[in-house]
Amino acid sequence: xxLSEFDRDTAVTPREPGVYDADLSGGWAIGSALNGGYLLAxxxxxxxDTMPHPHPFTVSTHYLTATAAGPATxxxxxxxxxxxxxxxxxxxxxxxxxxxxxxxxxxxATYGDLATLSEDVRTAAKPPEMPPYEHCLGSEHAxxxxxxxxxxxxxxxxxxxxxxxxxxxxxxxxxxxxxxCLADGRDPDPLSxxxxxxxxxxxxxxxxxxxxxxxxxxxxxxxxxxxxxxxRVALSTRNLAGGFLEEDAEVWDSAxxxxxxxxxxxxxxxx
Amino acid sequence: xxLSEFDRDTAVTPREPGVYDADLSGGWAIGSALNGGYLLAxxxxxxxDTMPHPHPFTVSTHYLTATAAGPATxxxxxxxxxxxxxxxxxxxxxxxxxxxxxxxxxxxATYGDLATLSEDVRTAAKPPEMPPYEHCLGSEHAxxxxxxxxxxxxxxxxxxxxxxxxxxxxxxxxxxxxxxCLADGRDPDPLSxxxxxxxxxxxxxxxxxxxxxxxxxxxxxxxxxxxxxxxRVALSTRNLAGGFLEEDAEVWDSAxxxxxxxxxxxxxxxx
Numbered sequence: 001x002x003l004s005e006f007d008r009d010t011a012v013t014p015r016e017p018g019v020y021d022a023d024l025s026g027g028w029a030i031g032s033a034l035n036g037g038y039l040l041a042x043x044x045x046x047x048x049d050t051m052p053h054p055h056p057f058t059v060s061t062h063y064l065t066a067t068a069a070g071p072a073t074x075x076x077x078x079x080x081x082x083x084x085x086x087x088x089x090x091x092x093x094x095x096x097x098x099x100x101x102x103x104x105x106x107x108x109a110t111y112g113d114l115a116t117l118s119e120d121v122r123t124a125a126k127p128p129e130m131p132p133y134e135h136c137l138g139s140e141h142a143x144x145x146x147x148x149x150x151x152x153x154x155x156x157x158x159x160x161x162x163x164x165x166x167x168x169x170x171x172x173x174x175x176x177x178x179x180x181c182l183a184d185g186r187d188p189d190p191l192s193x194x195x196x197x198x199x200x201x202x203x204x205x206x207x208x209x210x211x212x213x214x215x216x217x218x219x220x221x222x223x224x225x226x227x228x229x230x231x232r233v234a235l236s237t238r239n240l241a242g243g244f245l246e247e248d249a250e251v252w253d254s255a256x257x258x259x260x261x262x263x264x265x266x267x268x269x270x271x
Numbered sequence: 272x273x274l275s276e277f278d279r280d281t282a283v284t285p286r287e288p289g290v291y292d293a294d295l296s297g298g299w300a301i302g303s304a305l306n307g308g309y310l311l312a313x314x315x316x317x318x319x320d321t322m323p324h325p326h327p328f329t330v331s332t333h334y335l336t337a338t339a340a341g342p343a344t345x346x347x348x349x350x351x352x353x354x355x356x357x358x359x360x361x362x363x364x365x366x367x368x369x370x371x372x373x374x375x376x377x378x379x380a381t382y383g384d385l386a387t388l389s390e391d392v393r394t395a396a397k398p399p400e401m402p403p404y405e406h407c408l409g410s411e412h413a414x415x416x417x418x419x420x421x422x423x424x425x426x427x428x429x430x431x432x433x434x435x436x437x438x439x440x441x442x443x444x445x446x447x448x449x450x451x452c453l454a455d456g457r458d459p460d461p462l463s464x465x466x467x468x469x470x471x472x473x474x475x476x477x478x479x480x481x482x483x484x485x486x487x488x489x490x491x492x493x494x495x496x497x498x499x500x501x502x503r504v505a506l507s508t509r510n511l512a513g514g515f516l517e518e519d520a521e522v523w524d525s526a527x528x529x530x531x532x533x534x535x536x537x538x539x540x541x542x
Binding site for chain 1: 328329331333335336350351356358360374377378379380381385388389390391392393394395396444445478487488490492494495508509510511512513514515517528529532534536
């Protein structure tokens, strides 16, 4: 079986201990910048190679400067190795126009082993209420040329109740919901979940705010190994104030389990 | 006016550029460990001294090992200085029994200037519904000896609907709500908000889970300069699974503004 687009494009090659070469793919662009979730997944792959535990449990990502397609270096280190959990740090660098390294993203992460968790679940969380897949809207329904390049990597179908923005009639509610698969059929895993939490159109669109909504910081929790099959993703924003908004994501797997949660602080660049 | 307990106990003294001495106070203990929010505020004070912007906008904290009262060293650095936002990193160290430095906590933070934000607010968030201050329960209502030492620093009154755990009858809902002031009357500011988000009893208690609920990671967003006067804090947990739970905090000021949000991933050590 050939490597999935996601695995190919998030691959990292060890150069020396703790230093990895990556070749970031323009296929994950949103406008002129690469998607933050794609970049996070690439860094988490390097961290997973460095750390004594296999899976990201909680990953905090601060975005410093916009990342472009092309060569990049990830430096990753284990900060503390524990029995159940280990904590590490990673940074993504690219070469600036003057030939010097520029740091793009810095990450702190705590890793563990999701396969060792008990099956005990006492949850008040419920999967999002949304229409079945076949009643949701794919990029083939979007106005021609309006979908980002990254949409070609995804099989994503938006809940019609959350796409008013696409026809100039945002709902005013800070909500976005979608069915979510990788276009090449690769099943979800903890790494792809880190991309999934940041892959939908921003809730700001449904609040009537267009333009660029760059992420300042995103923290994702991976809560369980996802079952194969389609995911459901629900985004919500409670508070847009002073030009900043938080955006929460929940990702549910085909077995109705909450497999990832994230919160990001983003900037509404144009009001 | 004398220094508040909070300002005195979170003070840091510059030793050399980027290195600060702290003397952590046992007055902020919960059981045998110091409160994570108190420690975060102390580290954020050192970061604020290092960074070109004054206020924490988003702070991601990974807790490595339990911190004890006594001397500690904070190392803080600016990673990137921008026009609107700057990003920094900090670590808290203590000397271990073998005389070597042990890292306790690592932080990534993005700072800005809350005073420059526009007054534009488009929010769906509403303050928590809870009884007035005089109908909520202070530590003088708690069973004798059951309150942590830190309770003496706070004037905190819990919503009676969320204190079933204290009399052996947890509600089963992952909710906790309180009125919140510092006991010495000091008004809230961005630094004290970082302590406030982690100061209530854990929601796990209302889920029927006693014992230690150590924080793995906590990310806090400070969204506005708080108005003087009492705060309202609402915690909620949606998903307890596999021995881990997320806990979300919202902090509202006396002017009904959402001034801080946080999410932490915690471990339910005993089921």
